[in-house]
Amino acid sequence: MERETKLAGAAGAVLVAAALFVAVAPGALADATPDPPPSELSVQEQTIAAGEITGGTATLSVRSRLSHDGGPGENVTVLVRAVNEDTDLVAATRTTEVGTVEGTREVPVVQNLSVDREGDYRIETLVYQDGERVASGTKTVRGVGGLQPDYARTGVEFHTFEGFGSGQLPPIQFSITESDGSSATLNVTAYLTNTGDLANDELKITVLARQADSNIVADRQVRTVGSIRPGRTATPSALLTVPDDYNYKLMAILQADDVLVGTAQATATLNPNQTVTVEANGTGSDTLDTSDFEAEDETQQTESAPGERTTTEGGPGFGAAIASLAVLAVALYARRFQ
Structure with missing residues (x-):
């Protein structure tokens, strides 16, 4: 009996001590909680x-x-x-x-x-x-x-001919419709495809011919392209008259609402003794006579329908105005010695 009393007293003392410990140091048990892992x-x-x-x-x-x-x-x-x-x-x-x-x-x-x-x-x-x-x-x-600016986005682009390997067809084709020995008239056609979802209006294409070595613009024409439906291809054409026996780079410039949206190039070899490529710069392969490329006075390029041209009375080369100046110079020279 005495033994049991002593055990009960000891257990009570332990409980009292534990209660006092919790009351005196309430943070002791909390400090035992592990810290959260770092972020x-x-x-x-x-x-x-x-x-x-x-x-x-x-x-x-x-x-x-x-x-x-x-x-x-x-x-x-x-x-x-x-x-x-x-x-x-x-x-x-x-x-x-x-x-x-x-x-x-x-x-x-x-x-x-x-x-x-x-x-x-x-x-x-x-x-x-x-x-x-x-x-x-x-x-x-x-x-x-x-990256294309928002204002220049259009579904119309120069057509890509696939399936022709490294020698694929350019999106610009031409044929010679007339030649008189000193000049040649080229019928230049561009292929435009609407790859978008909407029809495109207000399209304009400028077609020009540059002499291959000098980059002199021999002739240019501007055409208005009608509406092109999605998935369709249009083929606007223009007639360019250039001096014969030269090689040319043909360029087409596409504009939508007066914003340039695309360009394409091809070559036209009118001098079979020389070669020309789109990438090549001037190498002096052609013997250039700049008088062949003199512009006529008051010549104005305007928009017109396919098949129509704006021309002056003279053709490529020395025009009537230059001939008149030559006659006038001879007359003045002769007058000095009268």
Whole structure:
């Protein structure tokens, strides 16, 4: 009996001591709880899309997906910048405050950068937590200059002939309709295909012939192209009269509402003893007589329907005005000695 009394007293003393310990040091048990793991952030993915495109600038929409794990990440900030690949100069910067990120999840952050519409850019994404950089990602964008401005977008383009290998047909074809020994008339046809979903109006095409070595414009014509339905191909034509026995680069320039939207080139070999390619620059292969390319006085190129031309009385080469000047010079020279 005495033994049991002693055990009961000891147990009571232990309980009283435990209660006193909890009352005196309430934080002792709480301190035994483990701390949460640190916040872990990383750039999981970067995607870049083209936004508004103007004649001089391009807007790049950068979407960064941040991956988070561990405890709460506080004061998270994302900085994105575009760095020119050629100069290493920072072209644009944008900072976005994300705030607190909790749980295991991904957080999307979208930021827009406006850069010059030329060259290549390195897009860098930097992630900060409480002012300290904790993650980063990099992606390169090339060919920004090739992005088409909004005002120049049209579904009409010069047709691409497929299935002809390396010698595929150019989108400009020509035939010789007339030749009198000193000049030749070329019927130049361009192939335009509407690859879009809507019909295009207000299209205009300029067709010109440049002498291959000198790039002198021998003749040019402007044509208005009618409406082209989606999936259809139009073939506007123009007649160009040029001096014979020269080689030419034929060029077609397409405009939509007075905005240049496309060009195409082909070659016309009227001097069979020489060759010419679209890529070649002047090499002096033709013996050039510049008088063959003298423009007539008061010559005006205007828009007209296919098959019609605006001409003067003279043809390529020395015109009536130049001949009159020659006669006048001879008369004045003779008068000096009378």
